[in-house]
Amino acid sequence: MTKSKVFVIDTNVILHDHECIYHFNDNDVVLPITVLEELDRFKRGNDQINFQARQFVRILDEIVGNELFNGGISLGVNKGKLTIETGKPFSEKLKESFREDIPDHRILAITEYLREKYRDRKVILVTKDVNLRMKAKSLHIESEDYKNDKVQDINVLYQGIRENKAYNDQMIAQLYENNYLTIEEAGIEKPPFANEFFILKSSRSSVLAHYTPFRQRFERVDKKIAYGIKPRNAEQTFSIHALLDPEIKLVSLTGKAGTGKTLLALAAAIAQHGIYEQILLARPIVALSNRDIGFLPGDAEEKVSPYMQPLFDNLAVIKRCFSPVSQEYRLIEELKKDERLVISPLAFIRGRSLSNCFFIIDEAQNLTPHEVKTIITRAGEGTKMVFTGDIQQIDSPYLDMQSNGLAYLTDRMKGQDIFAHINLVKGERSYLAELASDLL
Numbered sequence: 001m002t003k004s005k006v007f008v009i010d011t012n013v014i015l016h017d018h019e020c021i022y023h024f025n026d027n028d029v030v031l032p033i034t035v036l037e038e039l040d041r042f043k044r045g046n047d048q049i050n051f052q053a054r055q056f057v058r059i060l061d062e063i064v065g066n067e068l069f070n071g072g073i074s075l076g077v078n079k080g081k082l083t084i085e086t087g088k089p090f091s092e093k094l095k096e097s098f099r100e101d102i103p104d105h106r107i108l109a110i111t112e113y114l115r116e117k118y119r120d121r122k123v124i125l126v127t128k129d130v131n132l133r134m135k136a137k138s139l140h141i142e143s144e145d146y147k148n149d150k151v152q153d154i155n156v157l158y159q160g161i162r163e164n165k166a167y168n169d170q171m172i173a174q175l176y177e178n179n180y181l182t183i184e185e186a187g188i189e190k191p192p193f194a195n196e197f198f199i200l201k202s203s204r205s206s207v208l209a210h211y212t213p214f215r216q217r218f219e220r221v222d223k224k225i226a227y228g229i230k231p232r233n234a235e236q237t238f239s240i241h242a243l244l245d246p247e248i249k250l251v252s253l254t255g256k257a258g259t260g261k262t263l264l265a266l267a268a269a270i271a272q273h274g275i276y277e278q279i280l281l282a283r284p285i286v287a288l289s290n291r292d293i294g295f296l297p298g299d300a301e302e303k304v305s306p307y308m309q310p311l312f313d314n315l316a317v318i319k320r321c322f323s324p325v326s327q328e329y330r331l332i333e334e335l336k337k338d339e340r341l342v343i344s345p346l347a348f349i350r351g352r353s354l355s356n357c358f359f360i361i362d363e364a365q366n367l368t369p370h371e372v373k374t375i376i377t378r379a380g381e382g383t384k385m386v387f388t389g390d391i392q393q394i395d396s397p398y399l400d401m402q403s404n405g406l407a408y409l410t411d412r413m414k415g416q417d418i419f420a421h422i423n424l425v426k427g428e429r430s431y432l433a434e435l436a437s438d439l440l
Contacts, residue, residue, distance in 0.1 A: 003121045004080055006030060008111045010127035011038040011103070012398045013146045015049040017370045018056040021075060021082060023148040028072060028080040030114060033087055034106040046347045048284070048371045088113040093139060104132050111141050128398035149369040150402040151411045157391075158414040160421035161238060163199040164188065172200060172207045181209070181218040188218075195248055195420035197221065197238040208234055213417040214247055228321025228328065229267035235424040236260055242420040243268035243386065246275070250376065252364075252410050253388045255424030261388040262362050263314045269358040269386075270318065273335060276358040276384070281311050282346040283362040284371075311343045311362060346375075355380030364406040365389035366396045372405035 005027040013020050014035070021029045042053035063073060063082060072081030088109045090101075098105045107125070115123040125136050125143040136143035151157060175181050183192075186209075192198070194213035199206060208221040221241050223231055231237040235255075242251050243265060253261040269279045315332070322328040335341035346361065361367070361375060364387040372387070379385055389406045401407060413419040 004028060005122040005124060006114055006118055008032065008085075008107065008114060008123065008125045009035065010107060010125065010129060010132065011035045011042075012128045013126055014039065014056045015042060015052045016128055016146060016368050016398060016403075017149065018052040018059065019370075020146060020148065021059075022079065024080060026078055026080050029075065029082050030110075031082070031084045032107045032110045033084060034103045034110070036084065038103055048347070048368070048374075051374075052370070085110050085114065097139065098135070104129070104135070107132070108136060108139065108141065111136065112139060115141060128403075145403070149408055151407045157407060157423075158193070158410055158421055159423045160195075160414075161197045161199065161235065161423065162192075163201070165201045167200045167202045169202045169204055172202050172205050175200070175207050175209060175218070175220050179220045180215075183216065183218070186218045192218075193415045194417045195242065197241075197420075197422065199234055208237060210238070210241060212247070226264065226267040227271040228318055229263060231264075232260075232428045233426050235422055235426060236264060236428070239264045239422045239424065240268055242422060244272065245420070247418065248420045249379075249384050249418040250413065250416075251384075251386045251419070252406060252413070252421045253386065253424060254365075254391055254406060254410065254421070256390050256392065256427060258427035259424035260428050261390075261424060262311065262360070263317055265360045265386045265388055266311075266314050267318050269360060270332065270335070270341070272358060273331070273340070276356055276382070277340070278357040279335065279341045279360075280349060280354075280357055281341075281343045281360045281362065282349050283308070283311065284346045284364075284366045308343055308345065315343070354378050354383050356382035358384050358386070360386045360388065363389050363395075364409075365391045365394050365404045366399065367405035368399065369403070369405045369408040372409050376409075 007024050007027055008030045009020065009032075017023075039053045039057060042050055043057065044050060063075070072083040075082050087106060090105070090109050091112055094105065094109055094112065098108075107127075111123060111125045122142065125133070125141055126146050127133055127136075127143065128146055133143040133145070171181070171185070171187075174185070188198075192211040194211070196211050198209040198211065198218065200209055209218045210221050211218050221237060223237050224240050224244060226240050226244065229240075231240050239253055239260075242248050251265075253265065255261055266279075266281060269276070269281075273279065319329055319332055332341070359379070364372065366389070367375075376385060387406055387409060391401050391404055391407050394400065394404055396404075410421050414421060
């Protein structure tokens with residue numbers, strides 16, 4: 001019989017998913033005392049990691065209660081035990097390798113101690129810090145990333161768009177004439193996902209189509225203008241269609257810089273200002289160069305202003321489509337004045353009512369899967385949510401292309417009847433921007 005493993009958990013795993021200790025099946029989980037010390041520093045604040053720290057401490061308090069950690073405490077039926085391991089002295093090998101007494105090295109010392117203690121079991125350090133994993137492996141300590149919410153294969157991530165070239169002119173003419181084709185008439189080899197988009201081509205013509213799960217048929221997609229913004233390619237046409245479709249309540253748009261993700265989402269939101277009570281446009285703040293936002297001068301609004309500027313830039317592009325004396329231009333100003341159009345850091349949105357609003361979350365690749373779940377589960381009646389981002393441009397040190405919330409959302413939600421995803425490939429900002437994105 002194979003013995004259960006022992007997993008040693010790093011602080012960043014808890015800050016990524018406060019329920020992580022329940023995701024190791026029947027294996028035992030060990031929390032180094034250093035991790036609790038580090039969590040203490042993260043309990044205060046309004047960012048998502050502060051929320052994760054507080055939630056985990058509450059969970060820990062519920063599990064432990066008045067008990068002592070004598071031999072560990074059960075995590076539940078068919079689960080392992082939870083133990084807190086106090087600090088351990090550095091071995092000679094650790095002292096020679098790492099001169100500094102820092103939390104990472106203390107975690108290594110505890111893991112090394114447990115490896116010697118449980119010689120008949122596998123002891124594995126779980127951390128999202130790549131450098132710490134390399135340090136562990138240099139000491140012959142098994143270490144791995146937290147994989148519970150990773151996308152299995154980023155190379156086969158759902159694109160939301162399919163191109164079929166084997167169509168005949170008669171079928172395309174029928175789609176133009178009737179505006180739809182049944183599944184049988186379409187003759188698609190692989191069954192379509194709900195709200196998947198198609199570029200159907202014959203030798204002489206082509207047509208854009210969308211598979212709607214509500215009517216179970218392919219419907220023609222026409223180019224629509226969203227509050228002055230005209231789609232420049234098929235991907236943008238599909239995006240506007242999904243953003244304006246009232247049956248689709250959740251949309252994810254991925255693509256490199258300059259593909260128009262945020263601009264399209266914001267234009268579509270303003271175009272539907274009469275349907276939704278409020279338009280919220282938010283993005284997570286990721287501090288640069290390891291300097292927290294508190295280091296910036298000014299009050300709260302002045303501190304976050306530089307982070308929000310790209311969103312205001314997109315709004316300025318839309319406003320430039322109209323004359324300053326036009327009704328459309330004045331409407332945008334009125335929406336801002338009445339706080340029906342709000343641009344804000346994601347942390348500031350916490351506590352707001354998310355009923356009957358159009359909520360755009362920009363730079364969503366910097367969110368964890370749990371953060372994305374938390375945001376979506378707060379959606380009230382009549383709310384539409386749009387997540388945009390580039391999974392190749394991740395600023396968070398503990399997320400990658402497989403573990404970020406945007407990729408996770410797309411992978412888990414594909415096929416759901418109220419979800420649509422489009423991956424935008426062609427840059428439309430400028431030839432220079434497109435060239436730099438491809439070559440640099």
